[in-house]
Amino acid sequence: MPLEKELAYYAEHLxxxxxxxxxxxxxxxxxxxAGGFTTDREAYEAGxxxxxxxxxxxxxxxxQEDELAHYPALVLGILHAHP
Amino acid sequence: MLGAGPLLQVQVExxxxxAAYLSGQGQPIPGPQSGWALIDTGATRTCVDKDVLTKxxxxxxxxxxxxxxxxxxxxxxxxxxxxxxVAGFQIEFGSVIAVDLRGQTIAGANVVVLVGRDxxxxxxxxxxxxxxxxxxxx
Numbered sequence: 001m002p003l004e005k006e007l008a009y010y011a012e013h014l015x016x017x018x019x020x021x022x023x024x025x026x027x028x029x030x031x032x033x034a035g036g037f038t039t040d041r042e043a044y045e046a047g048x049x050x051x052x053x054x055x056x057x058x059x060x061x062x063x064q065e066d067e068l069a070h071y072p073a074l075v076l077g078i079l080h081a082h083p
Numbered sequence: 084m085l086g087a088g089p090l091l092q093v094q095v096e097x098x099x100x101x102a103a104y105l106s107g108q109g110q111p112i113p114g115p116q117s118g119w120a121l122i123d124t125g126a127t128r129t130c131v132d133k134d135v136l137t138k139x140x141x142x143x144x145x146x147x148x149x150x151x152x153x154x155x156x157x158x159x160x161x162x163x164x165x166x167x168x169v170a171g172f173q174i175e176f177g178s179v180i181a182v183d184l185r186g187q188t189i190a191g192a193n194v195v196v197l198v199g200r201d202x203x204x205x206x207x208x209x210x211x212x213x214x215x216x217x218x219x220x221x
Contacts, residue, residue, distance in 0.1 A: 002143050002159065040177040041100075044144060044162060048104045055142040058177075068150045069158075069180060071126035071197055075151040 005030055006057035014061075021061045029056040036061065087189045089210060089217045093120035093196050094166040095135050098175050101162065105140075113139045115166065118195030121187075122208065122219065126199035129165075129176065132184035135195050136161045145178055158182065165196060172221050174202060 006028045010017065017026055017033065024036030025043040029051050037043040040058050047056040060066075094115035097105070102112050116135040123130075128147070145160040160178035167173070187194035210217045 001157075003146060007146065044177065045100050047144070048100055052108075053101055053104055053140065053142055056144060058144045066147065067127075068155065069127045069147045070150045071123060071128075071130055071180070071182065071199065073123055073125050074130070074182060074184070074197065075149075 002055045003057050006055075009033075010057065010059055014063075017061050018063060022063075024061055025058055026061050027056060027058055029054070089122040089208075089219075090189065090194075091120045091122070091167050091198070091219070092169050093118060094168060095131055095139065095195060096164040096166055097139050097141060098162045098164040101141055116195060118193040119189055120165065120167070120196035120198050121194050122203070122217070123197040123199060124203065124208075126197050128180055128201045129199040130180045130182040130184075130197040131161070131163050131165075132193070132195045133159075133181040134185065136163065136179075136181050139163075143181070147178075147180060149180065170219060 009028055009031045013033070021036035024038065025040045026036050027034040027043045027047050029047070034046065034050055037046060043058045047058065094117050096115045097112050105112050116138055141161050141163065143159040143161050146157045147160055148155050149158050159181045161181055162177060163179045164173060164175045182197070184194055205221060207220045208217065
């Protein structure tokens with residue numbers, strides 16, 4: 001799966017990242033933290049400039065995980081259920 | 084509308100930033116991918132078919148945990164631009180959830196987008212079931 005390295009780096013270095021970038025959108029490629037940004041758009045544009053059109057991770061540095069996303073009609077297979 | 088649900092024609096396009104990057108590199112910008120967008124009030128975030136995103140050549144920028152009947156699953160997030168030509172508006176997303184919408188076909192066209200509540204939070208949606216119509220305005 002793409003971004004495995006980046007996700008592992010984020011998880012392993014979370015405390016260090018929080019110490020310097022808490023609340024910011026951090027940009028990670030491989031095992032390299034490229035910096036923190038105010039918005040995800042700024043982080044994305046910086047990633048494109050630095051790494052080109054390649055996978056890189058943008059994640060808000062925060063202790064609490066984001067809430068789960070749900071799309072029940074698709075995952076339950078009832079997207080086009082008819083009465 | 085009772086059978087198919089609230090559908091909009093949609094074109095999924097390469098967002099402005101990667102399009103500018105590709106253009107600057109002298110690379111071709113993949114053309115828009117057309118299909119149906121289904122308004123899904125049950126979806127927390129907007130989802131786009133992963134094959135469509137692959138065809139656009141955009142790369143993932145994150146992941147999100149999603150709740151499924153089998154437990155939590157990590158899904159990739161991609162930047163995307165949705166153009167609704169009939170409705171007359173476009174939305175650039177920092178990230179949409181890549182999902183498998185293969186086989187979701189209505190009137191010969193694929194459903195390629197589930198419009199979630201992240202979009203609806205900025206819209207007025209009126210679902211007039213008795214008249215068999217709906218309206219969506221930003």
